[in-house]
Amino acid sequence: MEGRSIDREWKKGSAELLLLSLLEAVPRHGYELGKLIERRSEGALRFHAASLYPLLYRLEKRGWIQGRWVEKSGQRRRRYYRLTAPGRKVLASQRQGWQTFVEAIGRIVGVENA
């Protein structure tokens, strides 16, 4: 189906926003993030681990998120990422930008269709 294949560039541009949004409420580990994106987009978006983790490291390096090894009983330890205060600000502004972008696109695309 045409509609289900979203362009790779789109994905890349919005990936940061997706990760930051998912970390807004609770800290999550990488696998969980990947699964959530896949599930909530109903399969439309899928992150390859080879892109997901480098992106997480990039965000961590920028100081927007912070990873921490957490050991839970009976499990291997996992690295959980949480949103930092600067990350929160970035998220707010990116979200705003995205909204504006989507509305702008929507107006153009909508007018053409109408």
Add this chain to the structure above:
Amino acid sequence: MPDCSEQIRQQLAGLNLAPTREAEIVEELAQHAEDRYRELVSGGATEAEARRAALDEVGGHELLARELRAVEPADAPEPIVLGAGSKAHLLTGLGQDLRYGFRTLRKNPGFTAVAMLALALGIGANTAVFSVVNGVLLRPLAYPDAGRLLMIYETTAEFSQSSVAYLNFLDWRRESRSFADMATYRGDDLNFTGAGQPEQVSGEYVSASLFPVLGAAPFLGRGFLPEEDRQGAACAVILSYGFWKGRLGADPNVLGKPLTLNAVSCAVVGVLPQDFRFRENPRVYVPIEQWTSAELRTREEHPGLRVIGRLKPGATLEAAQAEIASIASALSRQYPKTNAGHGVKLVRMKDDIVGYIRPTLLLLVGAVGFVLIIACANVANLLLARATARQREFAIRAALGADRKRVVRQLLTESVLLSVGGATIGLLLARWGTSLVLAAAPGSVPRAGEIGIDPYVLLFTLAVSVATGVLFGLAPALHSANANAQESLKEGARGAGGGRHRAEGVFVAVEIGLAVILLAGAGLMIESLWRLWQVEPGFNTRNILTTKVALSPKVMASPPGIRLAYQQLLERVAAIPGAQSAAITSVVPLSENDVEIPFWPGTGPQPAQDRMTSAMFYIVTTDYLRVMQIPLRRGRFFTDRDDLGSPPVVVIDDVLARHVFPGQDPVGRQMSIMVVGPVQIAGVVGHVKHWGLDSDDTAKVRDQIYFPVMQVPDKFLSEAVAGLTLMLRTGLEPLSLVSAVRAQVAGPTQDQPIYAVRTMEQIIARSLAQRRFTMLVLIIFAGTALLLAAVGIYGVMSYAVTRRSHEIGIRTALGASRGEIVGLVLRQGMRLAAIGMAAGLVAALALTRFMAGLLYGVRPADPATLAAVTLLLGGIALLACYIPARRAAAVDAVVALRCE
């Protein structure tokens, strides 16, 4: 799911990531792969399919490496290996070591604080002692080319270093060829008038050559001209910087202005620079020829003149000594009456000033070295204990490829960091402690003003701190590096090697041994001082106020006026409420002043100089005996009837009586005193320990003669009364009477100042200042040593108890009582203490011999002192062991065993 870490690692291989970072990424991705695998399997995929998919996700292609390359910085390929690397390599490693060291120390604030404190004490004490040694012994005197400055003394049968007769000095100076020049000087108080209240200022009569010999020049004006240093020349004066600034308001136009000194108008010709130092730093300098005393014109008398010479370049002390000696022997042939048997002695100026304190300072250098070793042993023990706790860390590092050298270097970096940190605190302690101790024992150390922290001291501290860092860090570092990685990892958190406990025991024993030595030294000094305080000085030292008095310049012109002025002054002072009796003396016992005069029994002609013996000579008033409470043995002391109208009399002490009139009653007999002439002995009094509580018994001149002020002939009187001291016995605290005394001495004309006010007890304390200084410093060191040793043994025993809690638990479970457990721990700790104390006692016996010269009334191997020291240290050690022992007894068997 098989581990796919290896595949992931291969993917990352090209990135050259830091090993720790790489490990993290591998772990995270492997975890991801595992999660994916589980999910696929639970969703119905076969294990093989699931594995392939999972692997494909994390390690199947180049994407991961490509993406990571943009994010993760490459690092050096491997842990840095010391040795083969280039310089840059080494420095990178060092930076890493330092960063890591800082982090490790910060993570253990308790350990870091305790270790740094111990090191601060050790290094601080060493810095303090070095700053004293540097300022006093090492640094050259503050004159250019000071090594060529020599003091020249006369020697006689009685004095190995006598002051010099002025005429002899002039002959030496004229005839010597070894010296560029010579100078002489004599300190005296001068009466400064004409600027408000009359005031006594400390002055120095100097030959015009003094400043050129010292290599100093005034910063304002000029030095003395030779013609200003001639008999009958107009008086010139050179001012110290302090006097110019403090007394004359730093007047820039001071040159040529007159100052009235001892009623003579002197023109200011120069002001010395601020940093010029000389002797007790007199306030004004006047040419010696302005000193009007007749003593200057005779070879018979040696009125306190000192001679200093500057050697010509290339001349040696030995050659100069031989040359001056031959000049002196020519003089003694030429003037046999006055110079027979007189020789000369040359001493380097620096030795003259500081030589006497060298043994004391060297003793302190040794003692403070022990303190540092104790501190090092303490910190080494702490590090050993920590090294055990860090065993796993080192094992992991070794497993990751760090070699042994690398681990040792890391640990040494940490210990040097510790010691440099300790040294920084120690530097502050040293600065603060030095000034505190010097203030507590004033006058105990020469050149005290030159003691301070200079670049040499800083360099010393840095060197000591790095050296100690390596010293105390080496044993723990080697120990850790030797640990077997696999064993440690297997052993887990409980890991510990046997060697460490042996080393720990040795360190503690060494600490205790050294503490014994220091305590023994301090104990012997305390014992000496205590015995000195018990010495009877021959008079009652309590409640005596002493002050110098200067008579009004108006009365100084006439001898009868002087006598009357003294009489009235004494009457006024004795009437002060709280005063009991008052007297005047020319010399105060134990005050570092002394006047000797040759005498002979009978009334015959004066024998040759080398046939006479000298006695200490005191010119006093009638109540002197009552003020001092010196016992009268025979006859009588002076009365008001002993004046110029009656035959001259003296009172002698019982030492002279036994020495000159053995088995006879000297009262009523005649004797003759040089300058004074024949006198009759009116009485015999007890001996006064003039030379000091410790050294009077061994002094060469001990005979004492008292002479009444009122019988001093007119022509000597004005000179004899310059610088007399008023002695006042009080019923109250002596210093509480000072203002009343000042008011009464000032008299109706208000122009008679008092100065140099001290109590007799202060004078005695000052005479013991150097010993007190030594004692004080040794006590501080011994106290520090005791504290460190106690902390050391406590630490080791605490650790031992923790380590053995399992064993103790078993013992308790098997029925051992609390007492038995306490005994077990105490025995272990006290065995260490006993070994240390035994070794320390042996060493103390050997080492305290070197301080024999500083002791009084106690032998270096004093059994009582050593026993007391052993008991004290044993008690402290017992206490330090008892606390952990009690904790051991409180170990709950169930808890201890469950821990396993």
